[in-house]
Amino acid sequence: MTKETLATDPVANLSALVRCASVTPADGGALGALEAMLVPLGFSVERVTFSDDDTADVENLYARLGSAEPHLMFAGHTDVVPPGDVAAWSKPPFEAAIVDDMMIGRGTVDMKGGIAAFVAACASYIAENGPPKGSISFLITGDEEGPSINGTEKLLKHADAKGEVWQGAIVGEPTNPEAMGDMIKIGRRGSLSGIITVHGVQGHVAYPHLADNPIRAIVAFCNALLDTPFDHGTDTFPATNLEITSIDVGNPSVNVIPSKATAAFNVRFNDRWDAESLQMDIHNRLDQAAERLRSGTERPPVDFDITWKERPSPSFLTRDETLIAAMQQAVESVTGRTPKLSTTGGTSDARFIKDYCPVVEFGLVGQTMHMVDERVALSDLRTLTQIYRQFLDRWFA
Known part of the structure; x- marks a missing residue:
């Protein structure tokens, strides 16, 4: 096998993948295109479809080259968000x-x-060195931009049940804010979402004594969640932050007191908290706000409840110095820049991988992701390839 027959050109590789309209959860041929790149390199490829109630079936890919340790996983997704207005x-x-x-x-x-x-x-590594003295695997899902139910989490369990063990993982999400070499993600904040519903009594605004306006309580509740910081951050994480994302009463009339009011929120939290302790703190804040509303009045107790949305994502921090140092040195070697080790940003599939092995994230500049005319500089694509190659040299040294 000559170097020319291998998928050494990242531009050609990306062209083949982008031409597959893999809008989540559709595959659009993307996994087949990836398989066609990996098989000639010597990878064994397995494609497996997972199902669940009320969610679309999702096809995923697991490929491995080698059988020895150290075993490096590269994880990512071929599904994309819709293009919007074409x-x-x-x-x-x-x-x-x-x-x-x-x-x-x-x-x-x-x-x-x-x-x-x-x-x-x-x-490139295989063309120069032959197969690595260890193993490389690709764990690729078609569900990251969707509900993340039939993707990485199930594929990890599937591979683990077959005896797969990894010593480290790279997630190739875009991590650099402005230029290649800016940032490596070594952890992620947790995420918790909920909806508060305050139940009132509908009535005429001219007769407020016959009604109970839930807006008074929902405003007080929002203030209780926003006014006092949850914490001031840690050495490795920014401060926990809650944002109110929606307030709604579903009331088209200006002279009717509504029967209920809702407020949706999301919290991105650091490692001072887990989902349970954060839920307890939020409940306590709302209970105290409800008591303050009643204090010195004849009002009845505030009737409210919280619905916790989806599965909360835990925070995590990777502490594996070998993995972090190999990526940091590769970035510095290629770009001449010292990347910031960060835990900022949203969630990623690294939250599932961290339960199986140490994981870091490094990829392209993310300024245009999900935008109209999403685009990548070909020079950045080649730089990223060089960084990954330098990492492989160090990892398998």
């Missing part, structure tokens, strides 16, 4: 058009570019 794009979102050293297309940054670069890095 007419607003300067080029068709699934054409992979190249304009002025930029490839335009949905998924170029988030995160088919990371997959394309890692495939190219593996191909």
Whole structure:
């Protein structure tokens, strides 16, 4: 097998992936395109579909090269968010058009570019060194941009049940805020969402004594959640932050007191908290606010409840110095920059992987992800490939 037959060109790899319209949960041929790149490199490939009630079936891919340790996992997703108004794009979102050293297309940054670069890095490594003295696996889902039910979490359990063990993992999500070499993610904040519902009594605004306006309580509850900080951050995490994301009374009339009011919120929390302790703190804040509303009045107790939405995501921090140092040194070697070790941003599939092995995240610049004309500089794509290749050299040294 010659170097020319291997998938060493990240631009060609990415073009093949972007041309697959894999809008979550549809595969669109993306996993087949990836399999076609990996099989000639010597990877054994398994594609498995998972199902669950009330969610779409999702196909996923697990590929492995080698049988020895150390075993490195590269994790990511081929599914993308919808392109939105296609007419607003300067080029068709699934054409992979190249304009002025930029490839335009949905998924170029988030995160088919990371997959394309890692495939190219593996191909380059194999062409020069042969198979690694260890193992490399790809754990790729089609469910990251969806509900994340039939994707990475189940694929990890499936692989673990078959005896797969990993010593480290890279998630190829876009991590750099402005330029390649800015940031490595070594952990993530947790996420908790909920909806508060205050039940009142509907009535005429001219006769408030015959009604109970729930807006008074929902405003007090929002203030109780926002006014006092949950904490001031830690050495490795920013401060826990709660945002009210919606307030609604469903009332089209200006002279009717509504019967209920709701407020939705999301909290991104650091490692001072887990979901249970944070839920307790939020309940306590609301109970105290409800008591203050009643204090010195004849009002009845506030009738309210909280619905916790979806599954909370825990915070985590990777402390594996070997994995972190290998990525940090690779970034510095290629870019000349010292990347910040960060726990900022949203959640990712790393929250599932951390239960199986140490994990870091490093990928492209994320400024255009999910936008119209999502795009990647070809120079950044090649830089990322060089960084991944440097990492492989260090990891298997």
